Amino acid sequence: MTSEQRRLQPRKQPRQVRAELTRQRILTAAAHVFAEYGYAAGTTNRIAERARISIGSLYQYYPNKDAILAELLTRHLDGDRTTETLRRYKESPEPLETVIRAFVRTVIENHLDDPRLLQIMIEQAPRSGELLERITRLEWEMIGDLRELLHGHPEVRVRDKDTAARLVASTVELTVHQLIASPGSIDVTRLENELVAMITGYLRA
Amino acid sequence: MTSEQRRLQPRKQPRQVRAELTRQRILTAAAHVFAEYGYAAGTTNRIAERARISIGSLYQYYPNKDAILAELLTRHLDGDRTTETLRRYKESPEPLETVIRAFVRTVIENHLDDPRLLQIMIEQAPRSGELLERITRLEWEMIGDLRELLHGHPEVRVRDKDTAARLVASTVELTVHQLIASPGSIDVTRLENELVAMITGYLRA
DNA sequence: GTCTATATGTCGATAGAC
DNA sequence: GTCTATCGACATATAGAC
Numbered sequence: 001m002t003s004e005q006r007r008l009q010p011r012k013q014p015r016q017v018r019a020e021l022t023r024q025r026i027l028t029a030a031a032h033v034f035a036e037y038g039y040a041a042g043t044t045n046r047i048a049e050r051a052r053i054s055i056g057s058l059y060q061y062y063p064n065k066d067a068i069l070a071e072l073l074t075r076h077l078d079g080d081r082t083t084e085t086l087r088r089y090k091e092s093p094e095p096l097e098t099v100i101r102a103f104v105r106t107v108i109e110n111h112l113d114d115p116r117l118l119q120i121m122i123e124q125a126p127r128s129g130e131l132l133e134r135i136t137r138l139e140w141e142m143i144g145d146l147r148e149l150l151h152g153h154p155e156v157r158v159r160d161k162d163t164a165a166r167l168v169a170s171t172v173e174l175t176v177h178q179l180i181a182s183p184g185s186i187d188v189t190r191l192e193n194e195l196v197a198m199i200t201g202y203l204r205a
Numbered sequence: 206m207t208s209e210q211r212r213l214q215p216r217k218q219p220r221q222v223r224a225e226l227t228r229q230r231i232l233t234a235a236a237h238v239f240a241e242y243g244y245a246a247g248t249t250n251r252i253a254e255r256a257r258i259s260i261g262s263l264y265q266y267y268p269n270k271d272a273i274l275a276e277l278l279t280r281h282l283d284g285d286r287t288t289e290t291l292r293r294y295k296e297s298p299e300p301l302e303t304v305i306r307a308f309v310r311t312v313i314e315n316h317l318d319d320p321r322l323l324q325i326m327i328e329q330a331p332r333s334g335e336l337l338e339r340i341t342r343l344e345w346e347m348i349g350d351l352r353e354l355l356h357g358h359p360e361v362r363v364r365d366k367d368t369a370a371r372l373v374a375s376t377v378e379l380t381v382h383q384l385i386a387s388p389g390s391i392d393v394t395r396l397e398n399e400l401v402a403m404i405t406g407y408l409r410a
Numbered sequence: 411g412t413c414t415a416t417a418t419g420t421c422g423a424t425a426g427a428c
Numbered sequence: 429g430t431c432t433a434t435c436g437a438c439a440t441a442t443a444g445a446c
Contacts (some may be wrong), residue, residue: 043438044440053412055414055441056441059441060412160395160398167403170380175372175379178379179371179372190368193365194365197407198376198406198407201410205402249422258431261423261425262429270423412446414444416443416444418439419438424434424435425433428429
């Protein structure tokens with residue numbers, strides 16, 4: 001009897017775990033493929049090939065290509081600790097340089113994993129509503145936190161604090177991006193030191 | 206007679222002029238389309254439609270899509286005055302702030318035309334040999350000029366002048382890009398002032 | 411649940427009428 | 429010289445066998 005044969009077989013592996021592993025494999029493969037080919041040329045066939053599953057299977061786990069990039073981006077955004085760092089130092093008695101260093105270091109850490117992929121995600125991600133909105137919201141959250149910090153910290157003497165907040169946010173995010181991802185990659189410690197010096201000096205002036 | 210009918214018609218317009226105008230129309234249309242849709246989704250059909258010519262005609266003027274972007278990029282690069290500005294101020298007795306302001310202003314001016322298109326060209330331009338090489342060369346030329354300036358100017362006291370040159374180059378290029386192109390566009394004068402303050406202070410520290 | 415084979419759509423580019 | 433109509437290549441996504 002079929003039913004009895006089934007009973008004789010060992011229990012199946014728990015499905016959720018295997019499925020989750022496959023999803024993870026797809027994401028890892030996609031990250032490599034996107035980083036190497038860019039989003040447009042990073043085809044689903046290549047992703048499936050790299051994950052060593054068939055294209056048909058891939059579509060059992062993700063409904064379309066955008067969804068794969070969206071999940072990669074979501075996971076990155078979830079790992080962002082910038083807001084947390086900024087808020088921890090708000091109204092703190094720490095010297096300005098300490099605060100700025102913590103901020104810069106957090107941004108750097110957020111980008112050490114796979115700088116090239118990050119660039120792809122930010123530059124070529126499908127400019128679709130929801131996700132783009134979330135990125136913008138995070139960006140402005142960071143600017144808002146910075147602005148409060150600038151207003152609250154006694155060492156800060158820069159006049160136009162609103163413009164300063166935007167400039168600092170952009171400067172750190174963009175230079176970290178570019179200089180970490182660039183071929184003749186800069187030494188990360190130096191980058192941190194110089195960025196901290198530049199920004200701290202500017203805010204105190 | 207057909208031949209006689211032809212003779213009765215007025216002389217044709219000079220061809221080169223008309224052709225050059227059409228090329229220009231295509232470029233303008235392409236600039237708008239690329240800026241709005243990005244490079245991949247900025248299809249040749251859309252470009253032709255916007256230029257109000259047929260797709261077939263478009264291919265009489267440019268051999269392929271890349272060539273259109275290439276010409277847009279070439280025209281932009283030809284208009285770049287950064288190197289010129291930096292060299293004019295090398296070993297000059299002008300105060301550091303004056304020199305930096307001229308530099309920042311030149312970069313800003315280079316990007317006022319169509320910031321969104323610029324972003325597309327730099328981020329999504331086909332990473333093909335020749336053009337990419339030219340961009341990289343210009344970038345390192347700028348860094349080299351900056352480094353010499355830093356070494357030669359008496360007010361500059363920053364220690365790690367090589368890293369500083371890279372950081373300054375990246376900071377100015379990237380923040381100008383982003384902050385001019387961004388939706389809640391920043392006031393250009395403020396951007397200039399704050400950038401100048403930040404960089405000058407950093408270099409003198 | 412995974413595979414192969416293929417449908418479906420869209421792009422860049424071309425052919426050929428006018 | 430400009431157009432319409434269409435080709436060939438390639439991508440995403442699906443159907444159906446196993």
